[in-house]
Amino acid sequence: MAKKKLIFAFLAVAILIAIYVPGFARLQQLKENNRMLEKRIDILNKTNEELEEEKKKLETDPTYIEKIAREKLGMVRKDEIVLR
Numbered sequence: 749m750a751k752k753k754l755i756f757a758f759l760a761v762a763i764l765i766a767i768y769v770p771g772f773a774r775l776q777q778l779k780e781n782n783r784m785l786e787k788r789i790d791i792l793n794k795t796n797e798e799l800e801e802e803k804k805k806l807e808t809d810p811t812y813i814e815k816i817a818r819e820k821l822g823m824v825r826k827d828e829i830v831l832r
Contacts, residue, residue: 805812817823824830 806816822830
């Protein structure tokens with residue numbers, strides 16, 4: 749009788765392990781995915797802040813606009829000579 753109870757307990761534990769292990773593995777995978785997405789969100793938020801700051805400069809700072817026009821667009825003032 750004790751042997752039957754032991755076998756039943758072993759089978760019950762084996763069934764529970766078979767049911768919960770895949771779910772636990774999936775949970776760990778989802779947690780890792782969540783951590784990666786949170787890092788990506790942080791990076792995107794920082795990028796967004798930098799872009800907002802640049803937008804504000806472009807809207808209000810004529811010196812910054814001139815700098816960007818000269819560096820990225822190669823623009824010069826009238827009567828300036830460009831030396832390379």
